[in-house]
Amino acid sequence: MTRATGWAERMPAPPPWWNDFATHLAAHRHPIYAADVVATTARLILTTTTGDPRTLLAHAQRNAPELIGALADFFRTHRHLDPPPHLADSRAAARRVRRIEATPSPLRPQIEGFANFLLIQREQARQLGLHPNHLKTIAVIPGFVVGVVRVA
Numbered sequence: 604m605t606r607a608t609g610w611a612e613r614m615p616a617p618p619p620w621w622n623d624f625a626t627h628l629a630a631h632r633h634p635i636y637a638a639d640v641v642a643t644t645a646r647l648i649l650t651t652t653t654g655d656p657r658t659l660l661a662h663a664q665r666n667a668p669e670l671i672g673a674l675a676d677f678f679r680t681h682r683h684l685d686p687p688p689h690l691a692d693s694r695a696a697a698r699r700v701r702r703i704e705a706t707p708s709p710l711r712p713q714i715e716g717f718a719n720f721l722l723i724q725r726e727q728a729r730q731l732g733l734h735p736n737h738l739k740t741i742a743v744i745p746g747f748v749v750g751v752v753r754v755a
Contacts, residue, residue, distance in 0.1 A: 606638050610645035618654025620683055627677045640673045656683045695738035702743075 607625030611617040624644070628637035647670065648654055651662045656678045663670040678684030699718055706714050721741045728735035 607641045607645075610641060614645065614648060615652075616654075618648065620654070620656075620677075620681065623681055624677050627680065628673065631676075632673065640670060643667050643670055644674065660684070692738065695741070699741065 607621065611621055614621075625637075625641055628640055632640065644659075644667075647659065647662060647667050650666070651659065653659060653662075656674075660671065660674055660678070663674055675684065703711055703715050703718065718741055721736055725735040725738075725741065
C-alpha cells in the first residue's frame with residue numbers, strides 16, 4: 604500500500620480506482636508480486652497518460668503483458684470493465700443451448716421450458732427492480748437436472 608501511495612504522488616492525476624487496485628492486490632496476491640504489479644502499472648499509466656481501464660489494458664497487451672491478468676481481474680471484479688450486455692446474454696444463451704442439448708432427449712422439453720420460465724422470471728424481476736436470477740444460474744439448471752437423473 605505504501606508503494607502505491609508513493610507512485611500515486613508521482614502521477615499528475617492518479618486514476619480514481621488506484622487505491623482500490625492497491626488494496627485488491629494486497630488482499631489477493633503475494634506481497635512481492637503485488638508490489639511489482641503496482642510499480643509496473645504505475646509506469647504504464649505514466650507512459651500512456653491514461654487511467655481508462657480499456658485503454659490501459661490495450662497498452663498492457665503491447666507493452667506489459669504480465670499485467671493483463673491482474674488488471675483484468677481487478678477491473679472485472681470492481682465493475683470497471685464489464686463485457687457489453689448483449690455479449691453476456693449471447694454467451695449465456697449459447698451455454699444454455701449446449702446444456703439443454705446434453706440432457707437426455709425425453710427431458711429436453713421440460714428442461715427447456717423451465718429455462719424459459721427462469722428467463723421470463725429474470726426479465727420480470729428486472730422490470731420490478733428486484734434482484735433477477737443470474738444468467739449463470741439459469742445455465743446451470745440443465746446440468747444439475749442431468750446429474751440428478753444419473754444419480755437416481
